[in-house]
Amino acid sequence: MAEVKLGGQATAELSEAAQAELMDQCEEQFARLEKLQNEIILCEPDFCENPQQQAVNRLIATEAELKQWLTVEPELLASNSEVLLQAGKEEMLKLCSELEMVVSCHEAKRDKLRETKELEQKWLEEKKQVLIAANDHVERLQLEKGTFSEHSILQDTKLKIQKMKIYQERLMESLGDILEKHIPLPQNESSTNKKNKNITQELDEDLISLNEILEQLMNKVLTTPHDPYVTLDSTFWPPYVEMLLRYGIAVRHQENNFKIRLEPFC
Missing domain, CATH: 1.20.5 (Single alpha-helices involved in coiled-coils or other helix-helix interfaces)
Incomplete structure (x- = not known):
């Protein structure tokens, strides 16, 4: 015997009489549906040149059909109690399955909200700790401000x-x-003859030490940073200047070789 489907589920548990009755009702409903389908196919559609008027006509027809369906009383699927019981079981099983899905979705949503709540509480505690630390720092600054006049x-x-x-x-x-x-002054160097020695001593009286040269360069940078160059004259011993330039302590002016400045150490 072939199995009969009822609401998408097998109805093999039904008796032969109930299955025969259900099959007769199905054939009757199928024949009625086929008849209505043929009537719809044979019915010529009411074309309207005005699309807006056609939409209004469709709305009126739909409202009329809705009112008609509202006046129709629902009919039982079958008068056989056995068929009704089986249909009720299948509807209950379907409803239980849907409710289980709803419960599963709500449990997942609940777990997600619980996790979000824990994260928010942790964030709130961290912000509270930061606020407490900030308040303590403000109080400490206020105390220090009051203490030190x-x-x-x-x-x-x-x-x-x-x-x-x-x-x-x-x-x-x-x-x-x-x-x-x-790095002493050149006056400490010995000469080969007395004449050269006297000349060297006369020159050494005008020369300045390397310490004084560095002091002039530093003072120039501090007093006039917009013009930090010092002009070279006879008091600057050339070996000192050459040593400062060679070791990167000072640099010459790009346009005037008789001006030097400290190398910017930054």
Whole structure:
């Protein structure tokens, strides 16, 4: 015996009488559907030259059909209780399957919301910690601001400036001692005859030491940074100038070879 489908599920559990009754109803409904389909095919469509009027006619026809369906009372699938029971079982199974899908979707959504909630709570705790740290820092700054008066800050600044000046003077003294010891003035060199010695001493009286040359270069950079070049004259001993240029301590002017400046060390 062939199985009869009811609502998409096999109805092999039905008795032969119930299956025969259901088959008769199916054939009857199929014949009715085929008849209506033939009537629709044979019916000529009502063409209208005005598309807007045609749309209005379709709307009126649809509303009329809707009112007609609202007045029709639903009919039972079959009078056989066995068929109705089987149909009810299949509808219940279908409804249970749909509800299980809904439950699964809601559980997945719940898990996602729970994860989002945990992340948001963690972010909130981090922001609270940052806010607490910021408030503590503000309070500490306010206490420091109240503790240190303007006069004490000024005195502290003056003290730091004085220490920097002392440190600078020590550095300059150390630099002078090193230069005097390792790079003395040319007057310390011996000459072969007395005449050349007298000439050298006369020249050495006008020459300045390497320490003084460096001091002039540094002062020039600090006082006039827009024009840091120092003009060379007879007081600058050429070997000193050549040494500064060769070791990259000073550079010549691009247009005037008699001007040098400190190399910018930055």
